[in-house]
Amino acid sequence: MNHTQISPTALAQWCDTYLQASEFSDYCPNGLQVDTDTPIENIITGVTASQNLIDAAIEANADAILVHHGYFWKGEPSPLTGMKGKRIRSLMQNNISLLAYHLPLDAHPIIGNNAILAEQLDLEITGALYPHEKHPVGNIAKCDPITIQDFITKVSDKLQRIPTHISAGNDVITRVGICTGGAQDMIEQAAAMDCQLYISGEISERTTHAARELGIDYLACGHHATEKGGIQALGDLIEQSLGLSVRFIDDPNPA
Incomplete structure (x- = not known):
């Protein structure tokens, strides 16, 4: 061809x-x-x-x-x-x-990493994690009521890895903060925006204490794993729009 x-x-x-x-x-x-x-x-x-x-x-x-x-x-x-x-x-x-x-x-509302991850996890993005941002790099999303354990099962299935879960006691979730990659420190903003769960890629030592003390559950789903979707979607769009040959190659990374 x-x-x-x-x-x-x-x-x-x-x-x-x-x-x-x-x-x-x-x-x-x-x-x-x-x-x-x-x-x-x-x-x-x-x-x-x-x-x-x-x-x-x-x-x-x-x-x-x-x-x-x-x-x-x-x-x-x-x-x-x-x-x-x-x-x-x-x-x-x-x-x-x-x-x-x-x-x-990260921020694109259609093919961005956050948008694709939300779609994978049956989350509907409703706004920005930081409302003043013109192009939000973090989002707030809603979902039908789901237990945290069922949500973790969904994450594990969609991303093919078991996330690290820091529990703050939120057994059922409906409001989620989301920012892919190395955005663990946005957990304070997610808590301030009344999210019961915050999802990102990485976890730091301080993240555990923040989650527990702020009362917001945290899922570290993998920096690499949460950021595969956007580049694949961009590649697909380029192939469809420009007629170029595009192929995604995964270089697995446990981080």
Whole structure:
């Protein structure tokens, strides 16, 4: 099957527009991060631009990698040496461009990580975790009354991993705070918004005490596991809209 081709900059412009990337203040550059100036026909998507994903993209003869977690994070060393140098070298030497979208992909109301996770868990998003945000990176959702144990079973089934549960005694839930990835510290805001349960990806030592003392149950469902949905949905949309070949490759991560 022959697919169309597009330049790296044109693909980035399409994604930038759809995700409204310019409206976000982020911890990394969103969009085209490594430009090999090679026409793109075959795209590999993944959660993180790890060396494993790059190697898989090379094996698949991909022209581009599209991820949620790319490179050039605030505060990281600038030199392209060591692990970082190898990754960039692997991309450049194999003519593979890299595009990455962080907060814009978390927040998108249709294909964002929060939106997809809510859909998977039969949650209906009703508002923002922080009401003042124009593009909320955390949400509040409602659900039909369900016991916490039945909800944990649903999470385990949909995400194929058993979440870490910190109980605060909420046996039945109807109002849930949700923010994928490493957003465990938003638990205080979820409690302030009268949620009985807060869902995120990671857990810190302090999260346990916060949940118990704030009276809100917490589920750490996995950073990687909660952020697979958005990039897959974006890849599907690109394939449908632009006629490119897109394939998701999972590089499993227990975190």
